[in-house]
Amino acid sequence: MTTQASENMGSRGGLGVKITGGLPTQRYFTPAGEEIFAVPSMREFQQKDENGKIVRSGTRDGNLDKGWTMTMPEVLKFKCPCKQFHDTQEAVDVCVSKRAIESAKWETRAQKEINATSSASETRIDDLEKDVKGMSEGIEAIKKALGIE
Numbered sequence: 001m002t003t004q005a006s007e008n009m010g011s012r013g014g015l016g017v018k019i020t021g022g023l024p025t026q027r028y029f030t031p032a033g034e035e036i037f038a039v040p041s042m043r044e045f046q047q048k049d050e051n052g053k054i055v056r057s058g059t060r061d062g063n064l065d066k067g068w069t070m071t072m073p074e075v076l077k078f079k080c081p082c083k084q085f086h087d088t089q090e091a092v093d094v095c096v097s098k099r100a101i102e103s104a105k106w107e108t109r110a111q112k113e114i115n116a117t118s119s120a121s122e123t124r125i126d127d128l129e130k131d132v133k134g135m136s137e138g139i140e141a142i143k144k145a146l147g148i149e
């Protein structure tokens, strides 16, 4: 390593940006108080009035839209398998059982549809069999009439 290069490395540390082999990350907290390091998702935004005139513009961090905060939340929420955060553990339990009921309903509905489809195709096969039987009976009758049995 040259003296020049090591000087550069040293000066980079003075910028106050944490660089760990990738993009600098920012510390966030989820509503449940979990610590997350993520690359800020800066987005430009424009706020227009009804005439289309820009009244406000700037950048905001899209990560904050996920409910993440820069400081530890004072009131912690509960993380739910639905990927949302609920105010109480009871609300999480209710959500989980609601979702279980919903998915059971879906399964029942899907199973009913499968059954309906297969019984419909069974009916169709029955009809075809009747048709074929009718046709061969017809042929027999023609043969008989023509005396070529």
Ligand SMILES: [Zn+2]
Pocket (backbone or CB within 6 Å): 080, 081, 082, 083, 084, 086, 092, 095, 096
């Ligand atoms: Zn939930």
